[in-house]
Amino acid sequence: MTSVKARFSLYRIGTRYQYEHIRRCRPWNACPKKQRHQQLARLIEENPFLTDRELTRLLKVSIQTIRLDRLELAIPELRERLKLMAERSYDPVRSLPLHEVIGDILDLQLDKSGISMFEIREEHVFSRSGIARGHHVFAQANSLAVAVINDEIALTASADIRFIRPARLGGEVHRQGVREIERRAEREGEGGGVHLRRRRNGVSRQLCDLSLRRRCGRGRSGRGMKIAIDAMGGDHAPRSTVEGAVAAAAQWPKAELLLVGRPEALNPLLGAGKPPNVTVVPAADIIAPDDEPVRAVRRKPDASMNVAARMVKEGAADAMISAGNTGALMAAGLLVLGRLKGIDRPGLTSLFPTTDGKGVLTLDLGANMDAKPEHLLQYALMGSMYRQKVHGLAKPKVGLLNVGTEAAKGNELSKAAFELLETAPIHFIGNVEARDVLSRSCDVLVCDGFSGNILLKAIEGAAETVFGLLKQELTSSLRSKLAAAVLRPNFRRVGKMMDYKVYNGAPLLGVSGLIVKSHGSSDATATMHAIRHTVAAIDNGLIPALAEEFGGK
Secondary structure: OOOOEEEEEEEEEOOEEEEEEEEEOOOHHHOHHHHHHHHHHHHHHHOOOOOHHHHHHHHOOOHHHHHHHHHHHOOOOHHHHHHHHHOOOOOOOOOOOHHHOOOEEEEEEOOOEEEEEEEOOHHHEOOOOOEEOHHHHHHHHHHHHHHHOOOOOEEEEEEEEEEOOOOEOOHHHHHHOOOEEEEEEEEEOOEEEEEEEEEEOOEEEEEEEEEEEEEEOHHHOOOOOEEEEEOOOOOOOOHHHHHHHHHHHHHOOOOEEEEEEOHHHHHHHHOOOOOOOEEEEEOOEOOOOOOOHHHHHHHOOOEHHHHHHHHHHOOOOOEEEEOOOHHHHHHHHHHHHOEOOOOOOOEEEEEEOOOOOOOEEEEOOOOOOOOOHHHHHHHHHHHHHHHHHHHOOOOOEEEEEOOOOOOOOOOHHHHHHHHHHHOOOOEEEEEEOHHHHHHOOOOEEEOOHHHHHHHHHHHHHHHHHHHHHHHHHHOOOHHHHHHHHHHHHHHHHHHHHHOHHHHOOEEEEOEOOEEEEOOOOOOHHHHHHHHHHHHHHHHOOHHHHHHHHOOOO
């Protein structure tokens, strides 16, 4: 008898699943297996939420047969199907990192509603009863309720939860260790309501109600703050700076953004739709990238960078941002604003992306190419306070960049700095090697400016190279493109996690005012994120806290 070959390929077009059937030799009605495959594909196409157990009941075969059929037809399991569907439309989470949401988000409309799925496994239940522990259920409800809120910072002030019936493992689901819980959240004014439902065999039953009150950080609104932006500094200025400021103005309508630069260059870019909280401040001159830093600051008093720095000095602005000449920005900070009392050398800092999405604060990144052990100690103290004030870490771990983890490793600077950091009032964990930086072995990484700048450029170059190679390989053939389509949500999450634009905005710590260095090649998105970090630093009182800690103003 001639064998029958049949295969289904799952791929995405828009928001629907399509199944491509390749048939050879014989029609469907000649083989019951082929008929079952056809029915299986049709059922999942009509309802991708069907579980293997429900398919077993509908097709009247064993669950092992369903799994084998899915494997032959290249149809993913339920969890993967839901992930692929979720990719299509949900809004990006803003109030917390995506990895901190408990469960997988299936749908999210900011300020409206959201749906997530959480798998109850053996580690989530009481061993005797098989009932899910309440704190796991609450964690899922709370994290989605926070994710729904369209704010930069959102915290749960209070919660009122009422459990109606338990979520438990049982039957075949118990042996597989899987139970899907769907949760929907709705925001109601300043509070939110969450309704948890358990889905089993196509029947949805309510598990609990959760109502909560939220507390949002003032940084989301930027109320009352003024930020001066050097609109003429950077590789893509002034267009990228103006576009980034306009985007930020919509996000923080209560913050006043002051674009410092030549009006004849800025006003046409703003056009008639200039936001009411964006103002152009005239500055006739520009500090070029190849200008000698100190000379440029002294001889070009009307340069946009100098004007912005003076605005901070005179209290006309709470902070300034510039993507221009790094050396000149450092000189402007020292000559115009001056050092904080107790600080010998200000340090340039930035948040490096890490695999867990929390980042590691690294300083110095190039403000000072030569450093003394005492300078590294000051960097550690300032970096630790930055993580406490801006990122809310109670006891940040501080590491020293070195060629090995042993205390005796490194040059004379590293050895002397190690001894000082051991006795400092910080949580010092010892030396950290460069290969461990992105795995977040510490929260604050201390180094001299020469080493820090090399580390920064090496990480940026490696990331660009790896993503470039991936793109090249995944578009090299039709098979690669189909595989890339399936993995697209995963690649997007990794890309967002490691995107330097999200982490753009390096404060110059140690001067008497908040100066933020934006990346020289920043586009509009990177500029917007630099403004976001500046708003958070102002909102959390970073500079007053540093001044108080080091005995300054």
